[in-house]
Amino acid sequence: MTDGPSGADEPSCVQPGAGIGFLISQLGYVISTRFRAILAPLGLEPRHFLVLRHIARAEGSSQQALGQALHIPASRMVGLVDTLEQRGLVERRANPRDRRARALHLTEEGRRMLEEAWRIALGHERAVTAGLTGEERDQLFSLLRRLAFARELVPGVHPALADEE
Amino acid sequence: MTDGPSGADEPSCVQPGAGIGFLISQLGYVISTRFRAILAPLGLEPRHFLVLRHIARAEGSSQQALGQALHIPASRMVGLVDTLEQRGLVERRANPRDRRARALHLTEEGRRMLEEAWRIALGHERAVTAGLTGEERDQLFSLLRRLAFARELVPGVHPALADEE
DNA sequence: ATACATCGTTCCGCACCGTAACGATTAGAG
DNA sequence: CTCTAATCGTTACGGTGCGGAACGATGTAT
Numbered sequence: 001m002t003d004g005p006s007g008a009d010e011p012s013c014v015q016p017g018a019g020i021g022f023l024i025s026q027l028g029y030v031i032s033t034r035f036r037a038i039l040a041p042l043g044l045e046p047r048h049f050l051v052l053r054h055i056a057r058a059e060g061s062s063q064q065a066l067g068q069a070l071h072i073p074a075s076r077m078v079g080l081v082d083t084l085e086q087r088g089l090v091e092r093r094a095n096p097r098d099r100r101a102r103a104l105h106l107t108e109e110g111r112r113m114l115e116e117a118w119r120i121a122l123g124h125e126r127a128v129t130a131g132l133t134g135e136e137r138d139q140l141f142s143l144l145r146r147l148a149f150a151r152e153l154v155p156g157v158h159p160a161l162a163d164e165e
Numbered sequence: 166m167t168d169g170p171s172g173a174d175e176p177s178c179v180q181p182g183a184g185i186g187f188l189i190s191q192l193g194y195v196i197s198t199r200f201r202a203i204l205a206p207l208g209l210e211p212r213h214f215l216v217l218r219h220i221a222r223a224e225g226s227s228q229q230a231l232g233q234a235l236h237i238p239a240s241r242m243v244g245l246v247d248t249l250e251q252r253g254l255v256e257r258r259a260n261p262r263d264r265r266a267r268a269l270h271l272t273e274e275g276r277r278m279l280e281e282a283w284r285i286a287l288g289h290e291r292a293v294t295a296g297l298t299g300e301e302r303d304q305l306f307s308l309l310r311r312l313a314f315a316r317e318l319v320p321g322v323h324p325a326l327a328d329e330e
Numbered sequence: 331a332t333a334c335a336t337c338g339t340t341c342c343g344c345a346c347c348g349t350a351a352c353g354a355t356t357a358g359a360g
Numbered sequence: 361c362t363c364t365a366a367t368c369g370t371t372a373c374g375g376t377g378c379g380g381a382a383c384g385a386t387g388t389a390t
Contacts, residue, residue: 019290020290020293020302020305020306021290022323023309024192024193024196025193025196025323026193026313026323027193027309028189028191028192028194028197031186031190031193032190032193035186035190062368063369064367064368064369073347073348073349074368074370075347075348075349075369075371076346076348077369078371098356098367098368099368100355100367100368101368102368125186128184128185128189129185129312130315131312131315132308137185139304139308140185140305143297143301143308144189144305145188146296147293147296148188148192151192151195158190159191159195160194227337229336229337229338238380240339240340240341240380240381241377241378241379242338243338243339263337263387264385265337265385266336266338266386
């Protein structure tokens with residue numbers, strides 16, 4: 001009894017510890033860890049990358065809106081934007097429409113940093129599937145997308161940043 | 166410029182936020198979160214399951230050996246085994262060969278619990294790939310295993326329990 | 331016999347996260 | 361216009377989990 005409950009005649013891919021679920025969980029962890037590592041030299045973490053990216057897409061957003069889109073609680077956004085502002089990547093401008101809110105904008109430096117981070121992310125994406133042919137990569141991508149769709153995952157929003165629902 | 170650096174003519178599957186890497190990272194998170202949730206009614210967490218499983222495979226192991234195999238620091242093993250012992254699932258027996266070490270054994274209750282957890286894990290594995298045909302599941306499994314192999318992942322050992330290196 | 335390594339344990343500081351308050355500002359009701 | 365409720369950003373606080381460092385007990389080597 002070293003590999004499961006006694007008389008289990010399951011297909012080999014359905015085995016806790018070696019099955020698809022565990023495999024994806026393992027891979028997901030090492031991949032995101034690796035991404036964090038190759039992003040570190042820029043002084044950025046994955047969440048910073050996501051925030052920068054979202055600001056670039058919707059310049060002038062409030063912190064609230066940003067937090068809502070990325071499922072990040074407001075209290076956390078503060079420190080996040082603080083960091084990015086201190087590094088001169090993001091500006092908190094006044095919003096003439098609503099003096100409570102801050103309009104977030106990328107600085108020139110921020111734009112450069114985002115492009116650099118993007119280049120690194122692209123290299124990372126390629127590294128992930130190194131060893132797969134183009135056709136295999138497409139297959140894998142298609143299969144994973146179906147799993148993600150079945151779980152209603154939102155592209156670009158990492159669920160680790162927003163547990164509750 | 167809402168979707169990447171200006172002139173990037175990359176294949177669509179290579180896009181941070183929507184690429185294979187991010188997809189696996191997303192899926193890995195929700196899958197392990199889900200697994201934690203369906204295991205909770207037993208009063209167990211995923212790590213407890215892994216520990217129980219390993220003890221079953223190598224009854225009489227020391228905590229040290231167990232921690233080394235699963236890449237869990239010794240100081241954490243204590244609390245882990247404490248919990249399992251308090252629930253009557255594991256026994257710390259004396260080791261006549263070495264009075265420093267504790268020989269870990271499953272109780273009858275522990276064995277029952279492990280089987281139950283295993284059943285739940287199997288159901289989870291099936292749920293993960295629900296919506297895929299058998300052939301697709303095999304394809305996916307094969308592709309993921311190649312990625313895992315390329316990254317030297319050890320079956321049954323989740324890297325989240327061992328960051329360093 | 332002495333010095334060093336190993337096992338399990340406890341202790342402590344670190345980092346992180348989310349809730350609950352708070353002042354400032356805005357929107358809505360009367 | 362006034363008063364009240366909601367919203368935005370911020371700060372403070374408590375809870376949690378993790379791993380390194382030290383410790384006593386025991387084993388091993390010289």
